[in-house]
Amino acid sequence: MKKILVIDNHPVMLKFMTDLLEKQGHQVLTAEDGLSALAILESYIPDIIFVDLIMPNISGDKLCPIIRAKPELKDVYLVILSAIAAEKEIKITEFGANACIAKGPFNIMAEYVFATIDQLDRDETSDLSKDVMGLQHIHQRNITKELLRSKEHIELILNNMSEAIFELNDKEKIVYVNPSAIALIGIPEEKLLSSNFSELFHKSHQNKIRDVLDVDDDAQNMITEESAVMLKGKQVSLNVLPFQDEEQRSLIVIMNNVSERKRMKARIERAQKTEAIVTLASGIAHEFNNCLMGISGNMDLLQIYSQGDERLNKYAKAMKRSLTRIVGLTSQLLAYARRGKYEPQNISINAFVEDALTIIRHSMESSVKVKTNLAKHISKVEVDPSQMQMVLSSVIANSVEAMEGPGTINISTREEKIDEEYVKHLRGTNPGAYYVCLTVKDDGKGMGEETISRMFEPFFTTKFLGRGLSMAAVFGIVKNHDGWISVDSELDKGTEVHIYLPAVNPQT
Structure with a gap:
């Protein structure tokens, strides 16, 4: 006796298979779609699974990989029952299946079902054909070919959309995702399907998601960009559209990553x-x-x-x-206010750093160490040395205050070619231009997003950014030299300040 699970959305097929197999003394359970089957498989380990390819709530081609991904089901024997074998090539191994039987006359199907079970009993599964069994007894149907062509056309569009598309059943279970949804969430398709949609989101937003999913049949709900919710560290907007046919109700969710x-x-x-x-x-x-x-x-x-x-x-x-x-x-x-640049000179940034540090070190705490890593063969920059002295002194002073005791400040230089990605975020820069980058890195307390966004405002203060106009002046001086300044920082992980200045006669 074998334990068998039959998955098919057609009641006639389920009754046929149940009667056929129970008369042979086998234990048979049935499921009308992929979700129902996964619920059964949580507590039932069959020897054989017969699965239809085309069905709602997770189709057979998606269900087979999910089954194979479960360690307790890796040895179960998977047999596809296909009603489209004459119209579409069935690649058994791609689905992780062991065999495929074409749906046709019941008496012929029964022969192949019995043959499959007999060979499994004799442990002769390697002798089973990898071709579709019973294919010679069925004929192509034009209407089926047209429907399959339409389905493939729609799938091509969905697979190439930048928006993440989800289909949910009436219990908020995910039954379909397109590639953009998989990429956005970062979870494999076989794990994503059948999971609860609202539970993907941050706990503080889950009630908001459930509310937006509670939509009337003739309406649509939205979470706009302005009220975006968090999903796996990203901010996303949602558009929820209900869909109702004669058999079931589902929700289509269109999601956009609006973080950038x-x-x-x-x-x-x-x-x-x-x-x-x-x-x-x-x-x-x-x-x-x-x-x-x-x-x-x-x-x-x-x-x-x-x-x-x-x-x-x-x-x-x-x-x-x-x-x-x-x-x-x-x-x-x-x-x-970007006035000044009184006496610009072509200078070596490395020589400037070394000369400036001889002065700055005298005003620093002895417990703070300064290390340098200055790139060789670096281009000169056109700057006012006295103003750049103010820049470096202010940045180092803030680093010292951020450490609140012993620590290390690392100062480095490098030359960098600006690519398209930089240009997207920095107005006034050109792709392909060369800049000299002066970086000051400390191992202090670091800053959060809000502090970083305001640190160059005049008189903005925190415990260690309380130097009046100094950082605002740093911003103005750097901008006045046709450069820009960026800050990378995390709380308790230190801060890096990057000062970019145009290279003079870059050494390409």
């Missing part, structure tokens, strides 16, 4: 915000300079006329110190 689009939108918004702040900073700095010229001149006169008056001279000196601080702040505002 939202990141680009955020970058554009930050750039626009920065431009607005730059314009404001420029205006303020200009007005400050006009006022400071008058104040500074009168302060000088006051100091001249206060000679001999120690009390008055004391106050004048204190005012002069405050004035000097305001002048410095105005200089930083001008740097942020």
Whole structure:
């Protein structure tokens, strides 16, 4: 006696196979589709499975690989029952099946079913034909060929769509996915099919997914880009369409990965915000300079006329110190507003780093170590050394504060050719251009996404980004040199600041 599972969506075929096999003393269970079969196979290990190719809720060609992927079912004998054998070539081994019987007259089908079981009893399965058994007894049907051609046409379109497409049954189980859906989620098709759709999402979004799946027959529900949900670390939007035929109701879910689009939108918004702040900073700095010229001149006169008056001279000196601080702040505002670049020179970035470090090290904590890895044969850059001194000093100062104690700062240089991927994100750059990259890497506390997005705003502060205009000035100076600055950081994993400057006569 064999334990047998028959999977077919046609009740007549299920009754025929059940009666045929039970009369031979076999134990027979039946399932009307792929999902029902998988539910049975959770607690039932058959010796033989007869499976139809064309059926709803996971077709036979998808079901066979799922069965084969289960360790407890790897030795089960899989036999395909095909109603389209005359119209379409059946590649048995591609499905992971052992044999294929063409659906035809019941008396002829019965002979091949018995022959298959007999050879399995005698352990002679290697003698079974890899061709479709019973093919010579059936004929091609034009209507079937037309339907198969239409199905293949639709599959070709779905397989090449960039959108992820899912079909769900009325219990939210996945019964179909296209290649884009598999790629988006990163789970093999055989594991994805029959899984619960809402459970793919982050727990905080699962109730929202269930709500959007609760859609009326004549409507559609959406999760738009603005209210995107998280799926495997990606932000996605959804469009849910109900589908109802005479036999069943299903849902079609069209999903788009909007992560990159939202990141680009955020970058554009930050750039626009920065431009607005730059314009404001420029205006303020200009007005400050006009006022400071008058104040500074009168302060000088006051100091001249206060000679001999120690009390008055004391106050004048204190005012002069405050004035000097305001002048410095105005200089930083001008740097942020991308004014300046007063004395550009063609210099070696490596020589600049070594000279600057001799000065910067004196103001650093002795517990912080600085290591350098400066590339040989690197192109020169056209910069104002004094402004670049401000850039490097500010970046290193923030690295020191981020470590809050002993740590290591690594400074490196390299020359890099900008490719198409960089150009997508960086306005004003050209593919194929060469840039010199100065990188400052620390092993400090790191930053989250929100801090990174705001770190170049004037007066934005955190525990270790509390240096007023310094990082805003860094941004302005680098941009004023036709370069750009990027930051890579994670909380508790340190920070890398990359400063890109155009190479002069690049060494290609």
